[in-house]
Amino acid sequence: MILAQLIANSIIIGSIYALVAAGFALVYSTNKFMHFAHGVMVAFSGYMLFLMFSILGVNFYISCFITLILAGLLGWISYRVVYEPLQKRKSSNVILLIASLGLLILLENTLMIFFGPDIKTINYFGIAKGIDILGAIVTPIQIAIIIITLVLLVGLYFFMNKSKIGRNMRAVADNKELTSITGINYRSIADLSFIIGSVLAGIAGILIAIEQNLTPAMGTGLIIKGFTGAVIGSIMSVPGSIIGSYILGFAENFGVWFLPSEYKDAIAFILLFIFLLFKPNGLFGVDKGVRNK
């Protein structure tokens, strides 16, 4: 029973990390820079849902749909307005990294100006006692989180591997210069990576808004966990980063079962350091290029 519950807890939190990590790794592998402002896309989407559903009273599912469109739009705008001009000036990756941190802080504070610093909640489904599944108690929302995440990530996998655009994205991730010779438009691939990545973050934002609550600064904590998950798997590979996120979820929850619970966050950071020091390419990474399987 305890084992089942621990596994369930790990999968729930791993799913949230995986949604954040998948988008982050997608942007990193196609564009080769750290888009830390990715975290704020999660917070932004949560707040957009709050704005439309709780303040304006729009139907819940329509609100979700509009939220995702806005999330994709914000991701796209942040690429076109912030990153692309810097790339054009041949800025180094460090500059882009700093720009992404700046964007993170700017957007978090913008959310704070509009919505205030206090916690917002969307209690659409109310509080339900969980359902017993093989000895683990899981609420319907958490089951939805797991299913939605898995469906999305499997869909993303097939999109990346079976569709023409997906294959082009992987080609760009593998070698940007070479693909430009073959006539693949890097710019539209970059646009697409930001849009898809941000929509994934938007879905994470909606799920977190329903399951937990919203604060303007929530994105920073999430991007750290998503980044850690991506580093464990492989920051260059979307499937790798997803598996890495689940590993992080399991490590945190099983670690805390045996260790005093104040070490929960420390576990994530210790893993991050171990991987950065000894296996910077992650479990599924290769030394050169990208791996997609």
Add this chain to the structure above:
Amino acid sequence: MNKKFDKNFWYVFGTSVGIIVVAVLIVMMIVDLSTTKGLTGQVIKNKDSIKLGLITPLTGDAASFGQAELDATNIAIDEINSKGGVNGRLLQLIPEDGRCNGRDATSAAQKLINIDKVRIILGGACSGETLAIAPISEPSKIILFAAFSSSPKISDAGEYIFRNSPTDNDWAPIMAETLTKQGYKKVAVVTENTDYAMGVRDIFKVKFKELGGTIVADEVYSQGSKDFRTQILKVKDGNPDVIFVNPQDDVSGALLAKQLRELGVNTPFYSAFFLSSPKAIELAGSAVEGATYLDVRDLSTNAGKALIEEYKREKGTPVSEFIIGANYDRVYIIKGALEKCSEDTTCIKNYLYTIKNYEGVIGTYGFKSNGDMDTVFLSMKRIVNGTSIVLE
């Protein structure tokens, strides 16, 4: 040709969108600052005003308490200023965000002391803030006056440090006694990892064991946590007959309560007053129903009742009546000190130690020789149908 146009178009488009966004943000910030008191407090350009610093959590999970502190302090300062200030000088409040942690409180204190040159700091709210400010304010002989910090460590943090809130030594043992009296033998404690809550945990554990009880689970979570499921699993595994929920603020406490009930834990729980805030009830709903908690007494003085009425009219339901009252009293106690001593902090310190039987809105009290409040007002309450009822 076409491509070139396309490139230029997007570049111009992107740049203009960027400029427009930035311009809109700047305009909004200016409008925001000029129309609300917000974080800037009162904008008084009077050179001769007396500056008071306020350090309290204005963002983060504890923000509702910080906002209550700011609102109540502003009510008192507005009253005093509208009656001509202190000895003809207006009071000017400079609020800073301590974010309920030592790091941010430290930089806020440095700013207030070195840049704004304040001589009196109201705060912090969280014990972690106050304990971090004390080593900075004490050597400069700056008065530090907390209305919401209860860690026992503050008692000996310095000579210039005062508070009109009860300490954890006052209430944590009472909690242990209450649980024992109710017949509970096995308790699970879930604590937020902050100076205040960890202090409460230590005092509570010692007292509860002394009274013959056992601690079957003792879990800690870090500030800002949103997922307590594995800690709860350990609580469940200990099979307690009561749970002591020991958070730093209403948000994490409510989320913890919610997840406890979701995971099918129906053990009764006891807590400090955090679970009864409007935010907690909104967040946790039915999960906090039936929770019993030890609270500082509601305002029962006539002046206190009038203050709460005014607060409800202007700001809505207070997060805790006591906080409003303690903050309001704090400003008036400082006003008395300023009338006597101006900004001479040694004189203010000596004056504050002489206060006994001060008639404040929270009751009649004075200060002990360590700067703590000499009277304690506590009552046991329970949440029934979403509202608090007093048990004794």
